[in-house]
Amino acid sequence: MKKKYLPLLLIALMYGCIGNDYLMDEVEPELRISASLDTIAINSSFQFEATYLNNVGQEETVPLNWESSQNGIINIDENGLATATNTGQSTISVTYESPEQVYADSVTVVVGETSVVIEDDRSGSINTTSSYVLTGDFTIEENGSGIVVTFANNYQASSSLPGLYLYLSNNPNSIANAHEVGMVDVYIGAHQYNISEVGINEYNYLLYYCKPFNVKVGHGEIE
Numbered sequence: 001m002k003k004k005y006l007p008l009l010l011i012a013l014m015y016g017c018i019g020n021d022y023l024m025d026e027v028e029p030e031l032r033i034s035a036s037l038d039t040i041a042i043n044s045s046f047q048f049e050a051t052y053l054n055n056v057g058q059e060e061t062v063p064l065n066w067e068s069s070q071n072g073i074i075n076i077d078e079n080g081l082a083t084a085t086n087t088g089q090s091t092i093s094v095t096y097e098s099p100e101q102v103y104a105d106s107v108t109v110v111v112g113e114t115s116v117v118i119e120d121d122r123s124g125s126i127n128t129t130s131s132y133v134l135t136g137d138f139t140i141e142e143n144g145s146g147i148v149v150t151f152a153n154n155y156q157a158s159s160s161l162p163g164l165y166l167y168l169s170n171n172p173n174s175i176a177n178a179h180e181v182g183m184v185d186v187y188i189g190a191h192q193y194n195i196s197e198v199g200i201n202e203y204n205y206l207l208y209y210c211k212p213f214n215v216k217v218g219h220g221e222i223e
Contacts, residue, residue: 025174027057031064031096031103034201039116040074040084040109048080050094050105057171057204067093073111084111126206126220132158134208134218146196149181149206159187163211166193168203172219175209184208 035049054060068076070090076082082092093106121141128134136155141148157164169178181193208217 025171025176026055027053027171027173029053029055029098029103031094031105032201033092033094033105033107034199036092036107037109037115037117039112039114040082041113041115042084042087042111044115045081045083046115048076048082048092048094050080051202052096052103053170056174056176057169058177059170062096062098065095065097067095069093074109082109087111122200122222124206124220124222126155126208126218128218130215130217132161132217134158138206138220140200140222142200143194146194146198147200149193149195151186151191153190155186155189155191157184157187157208158217161210161217162213164217165209165211167207167209168195168198169205169207170203172205172207172221173216175207175214178207179203183211 029052031050031052033048034051035047037046040046048066050064052060052062064080066076066078066080068074068082068090070088073086073088074082074084074090074092076092080094089108089110091106091108093104095102095104121139123137123139125137126134134157137152139150141150164184166181166184167175167178168181169175171178179198181195204222206220206222208219209215210217
């Protein structure tokens with residue numbers, strides 16, 4: 001007799017999971033400098049890098065144009081290799097001109113005695129987009145091999161889903177091209193995820209998905 005109730009339970013879970021509104025996968029494309037520094041040592045070089053994310057949050061190789069506002073202080077070639085020749089500061093800019101519009105990002109760099117890499121600490125808050133409980137604050141820091149995602153004591157997630165998974169993504173509505181962190185096994189309180197071979201500026205969102213039904217449960221923007 002108990003077997004008869006199993007399909008009904010699965011159906012109930014499925015409909016609870018699918019209770020979200022239909023989600024559009026498109027996002028606003030963006031170009032961002034993904035490798036940068038605050039200060040570059042005089043007579044040294046640094047390789048700048050930039051990432052273009054298309055309208056579904058997927059990284060795409062596009063032609064980039066690098067410029068320095070003060071070529072007498074920092075020269076930068078067509079591949080983003082910058083060389084500091086005099087003290088002062090310069091704004092390093094990168095642009096991509098698509099058929100629809102121009103995308104750009106920039107950073108101001110000082111030329112000094114020693115190079116100082118920008119230390120990026122990112123953070124955010126997760127929120128439910130479904131009928132299931134999902135809330136809490138988080139921070140992201142770099143370690144020797146990747147990043148550490150730390151959730152605060154106010155984290156809480158529903159334990160009633162058949163398969164709740166955490167992902168890193170550049171699209172808040174899709175796990176296509178996302179990095180699967182793993183199945184959620186902590187549902188309340190502070191905890192961490194150590195994620196190797198992932199850069200701190202590589203993704204913009206934490207996504208929670210009901211994996212058996214490929215349905216979004218909630219997300220948090222990484223700021």
